[in-house]
Amino acid sequence: xxxxxxxxxxxxxxxxxxxxxxxxxxxxxxxxxxxxxxxxxxxxxxxxxxxxxxxxxxxxxxxxxxxxxxxxxxxxxxxxxxxxxxxxxxxxxxxxxxxxxxxxxxxxxxxx
Numbered sequence: 001x002x003x004x005x006x007x008x009x010x011x012x013x014x015x016x017x018x019x020x021x022x023x024x025x026x027x028x029x030x031x032x033x034x035x036x037x038x039x040x041x042x043x044x045x046x047x048x049x050x051x052x053x054x055x056x057x058x059x060x061x062x063x064x065x066x067x068x069x070x071x072x073x074x075x076x077x078x079x080x081x082x083x084x085x086x087x088x089x090x091x092x093x094x095x096x097x098x099x100x101x102x103x104x105x106x107x108x109x110x111x112x
Contacts (some may be wrong), residue, residue, distance in 0.1 A: 018059040021052045
């Protein structure tokens with residue numbers, strides 16, 4: 001029974017960048033569309049393409065998560081800045097700056 005030869009290149013080479021993986025996918029699609037490949041070669045190309053596609057999807061998901069974190073961080077900083085500004089504004093008010101509500105009885109809630 002022949003044993004399968006394990007590729008040492010795949011185990012030791014670093015994972016391709018998004019651009020490298022995408023270029024590899026494009027090359028595989030091109031060769032599958034334009035070349036007359038044997039069935040075994042087509043299946044091999046498909047397997048390689050599947051691995052590259054998974055790599056691209058993982059990179060995109062990671063980038064999406066990072067962008068969401070940056071967006072949330074920016075929104076929180078804006079909210080904190082707004083809260084700090086309104087707190088400063090409230091602290092700087094004097095009683096004479098506050099509106100006089102003593103004559104505004106029509107907006108009061110009465111239970112009886």
